[in-house]
Amino acid sequence: MFCSYFWKATAERAVKAFAQSLLAILSAGSLGLLDVDWPTSLSTAGMATLLSLLSSVASSRIGSPSDPSALPVPRPTPEPAPEPSVPQAA
Numbered sequence: 001m002f003c004s005y006f007w008k009a010t011a012e013r014a015v016k017a018f019a020q021s022l023l024a025i026l027s028a029g030s031l032g033l034l035d036v037d038w039p040t041s042l043s044t045a046g047m048a049t050l051l052s053l054l055s056s057v058a059s060s061r062i063g064s065p066s067d068p069s070a071l072p073v074p075r076p077t078p079e080p081a082p083e084p085s086v087p088q089a090a
Contacts, residue, residue: 003066010056010068017052021045 022045026036056068064073 006060006066006068010053013056013068014049014052018045018049021048 022041025041025044029036059068059070062070067073
């Protein structure tokens with residue numbers, strides 16, 4: 001949680017949460033751009049951003065400490081060995 005990757009990934013998630021929630025509020029209202037209640041819309045998007053940030057910090061104790069995801073870090077799977085080529089009969 002104390003590395004730069006964690007905070008960069010957390011910031012990316014928070015920005016996405018803000019944009020997605022603001023677009024959802026604006027499109028659900030089906031209002032014109034000047035008819036939108038901007039303080040309420042921005043406040044709601046800000047709350048979604050805060051919740052995204054808090055869930056990323058809380059998830060650092062579940063998954064990898066350097067990743068804001070709650071999922072465990074996937075283990076690499078070994079590549080299968082290539083099959084030997086068999087000469088074809090003419």
